[in-house]
Each structure stands twice: as C-alpha cells, then as structure tokens.
Amino acid sequence: SSVESGSVKWESPSNIALIKYWGKKENQIPENPSISFTLSNCKTITKLTYTKKDLSTALKVTSDFSFDVYFEGEQNEAFKPKIQTFFERIEEYVPFLRDYHFKIETSNTFPHSSGIASSASGMSALALCLMSIEQKLKEGVTLSAVERSSEKNYFKRKASFLARLGSGSACRSIEGELVVWGQNESAESSDLYGIKFEGEVHSNFNNYQDTILLVDKGEKQVSSTVGHKLMFGHPFAQQRFAQAHDNLAKLKAVLASGDLQGFVKIVESEALTLHAMMMTSMPYFILMKPNTLEIINKIWKYREENNSNVCFTLDAGANVHVLYPENEKESVLKFINKELADYCQNGHFITDFVGKGAQLI
Numbered sequence: 001s002s003v004e005s006g007s008v009k010w011e012s013p014s015n016i017a018l019i020k021y022w023g024k025k026e027n028q029i030p031e032n033p034s035i036s037f038t039l040s041n042c043k044t045i046t047k048l049t050y051t052k053k054d055l056s057t058a059l060k061v062t063s064d065f066s067f068d069v070y071f072e073g074e075q076n077e078a079f080k081p082k083i084q085t086f087f088e089r090i091e092e093y094v095p096f097l098r099d100y101h102f103k104i105e106t107s108n109t110f111p112h113s114s115g116i117a118s119s120a121s122g123m124s125a126l127a128l129c130l131m132s133i134e135q136k137l138k139e140g141v142t143l144s145a146v147e148r149s150s151e152k153n154y155f156k157r158k159a160s161f162l163a164r165l166g167s168g169s170a171c172r173s174i175e176g177e178l179v180v181w182g183q184n185e186s187a188e189s190s191d192l193y194g195i196k197f198e199g200e201v202h203s204n205f206n207n208y209q210d211t212i213l214l215v216d217k218g219e220k221q222v223s224s225t226v227g228h229k230l231m232f233g234h235p236f237a238q239q240r241f242a243q244a245h246d247n248l249a250k251l252k253a254v255l256a257s258g259d260l261q262g263f264v265k266i267v268e269s270e271a272l273t274l275h276a277m278m279m280t281s282m283p284y285f286i287l288m289k290p291n292t293l294e295i296i297n298k299i300w301k302y303r304e305e306n307n308s309n310v311c312f313t314l315d316a317g318a319n320v321h322v323l324y325p326e327n328e329k330e331s332v333l334k335f336i337n338k339e340l341a342d343y344c345q346n347g348h349f350i351t352d353f354v355g356k357g358a359q360l361i
C-alpha cells in the first residue's frame, strides 16, 4: 500500500465483569459466557505511530515485528514481551503488521501499581489503533453495498476480536454500557468477540456507579494466564461453566425488570464463586486479604441497615468494586469515606461509573 506513515490515537476503558470469565480453551476461547459493565474513568490512552519499513517485499516476510513502547512518557522494555506475543497471535488477521515500524505511546488514567488490571484497557486501545490503520489502508478501495452496511459492525467486532487475543476480557472494552462475550442462548453472541448487550435494561441501571477500593496495590499473586489454567481438571469446572450460563439468563431478566435485589444476589455470588474456584483448585490460592473481608462485611451491614442496594464484586485479586445505583451516590460515597477508606492502601479508592466504550481521539 501507499500509506507511508501516520499516527492514530484511541482511549479505551477498563471493564468489570458481572458474570465472570474464568477458564479458557485454546486461542482465548472462553469456557463460559460473561457480561460486564464498561467503565468510564479507568482507561488507557494509546497513540500508535506507524512508519513504513524500507524493505523489499521478499524481506518483509522474514522481517521481525518492529516496535518501541513508551509508557507514561518513558521507554518501557517490560511491556514488550506481552506485545510481541499479541502481535504473533494477531499476525494472520493483520497482514500489514510486518510492513511498519510502530511507536506505541501509552498511559493510564489510574495509577500503574494500583492492582487495577490495565490489560483490558491497554489491549483494546492497541487493537483499535491497529483497526484504524487497517481502515486507512483500505481508503480508496471501493466497497460493495453489503460491505458498506456491515462496515460499522465489522470495525468494532474485529477490534474486539483482536483485543481478545491480547487479553480475553479486553474484548469487552470496545463498547458500552453492558457487553456480552461468549456463546449463549442469544443468536448474536460469539466466543470470538464481545458485543453490546442489546436486551432490555431498566432505568434503575442507568449510570450505575463503581467505586474501586484499592486494598492491595501489589503485583497480582496469580496471573490470569495461570488462573485460567487452574480450571483444567478442576473438580467443579463443569458445574461452574453451567452456572455461568444460568446466571447470565437470570441476570438478563433482572436487567429487564429493574430488580436491584436480584442483581445484588447474582453479582455477589459470581464474585465469591470466582474466588471459590481459586480456593478449590490445585494449587489453591486465597486472593482476598483480611481487609477485603472487612469491607464485604461492612457492605452487608450497611445494606441491611439502610435498605440499600449497594453490593460488591471482585476480580482475581484483593481489591473490591463497590457497585450501586446512581440515586444512592451521595449516601454510599459518604459511607465509603467514613467506613471503607480506612481499609484501602493509603486510603486510596477510585470513583467510576458505567460508560459507553472506547473513543477515537
């Protein structure tokens, strides 16, 4: 192609699963469907600058991937192996990958060592940048009417498809506000990419809030690569995968009816089940910290005493996501400041809410 150089920039958010993805097959295919809220404030901003290599076609085939990574303004070697692996996985779908040198400049809106996984926001931002380049390379190519009409879905779906190959949950960060990934009863959904949840959603769930309590900012004790593998030969694996299907169906009904109490039950049970899977695998892990449990108990007590619908969910770590409807914002934030902040490292928490997905900037 004739595109010599240029740059593209995307910001892409993190997401928090309500029904958890835990366990995968070859090629990042999930063992069960999952659904997540896309976040707003927690995001990665990535600028991708591409410069055509000065190589003959023959050389390009054997030429290595060429890229530099800058994280928060400084050259970063630590991220390179992950990106190398990502490039190897997506190469067959991104034929121009060896034609260019890439400068990847990336930063997060949340602190690096906060225990917040940046893989979902980071991998989705990079995938979107690559899709923008693909689009530029296609400019001038005449599309059929069918191709034109599917163009919009094509861009997002392929971005999600690529992001999945970087980090499974990253495929749920392209769109908002609820994203489903993984085959289930609905005809549209796929194991290969996430799609915007198109079911009915009651206004009770509008602008849902997520305050992330940073209980432990350290390195993850169990990487998700190791974590997913724990589901191989896990004694409860099949029951768990079946339960996720069941919970997704139940959650869809809850989202439609606005049943906040039903929401709380499913979401908290999913979080505890995720951790139960880790406690009952071999080797076994406890990823909660004492403060995680203190917080959970405080949330339960507050909910009881205040007729509240606040609840928690967890990722594969000690941090707690506090989820609540917008109309409880003031009271719950007061409660968090007064009673939960003390259980966070350096009193640190991040207030966030459900968002609409990634954006070109």
Ligand code: PMV
Pocket (backbone or CB within 6 Å): 016, 017, 019, 020, 021, 022, 034, 119, 167, 168, 169, 170, 224, 225, 274, 315, 316
């Ligand atoms: O995307 P991965 O491979 O890092 O897996 C993440 C899995 C959980 O965050 C624990 C659950 C989920 O569905 O996001």
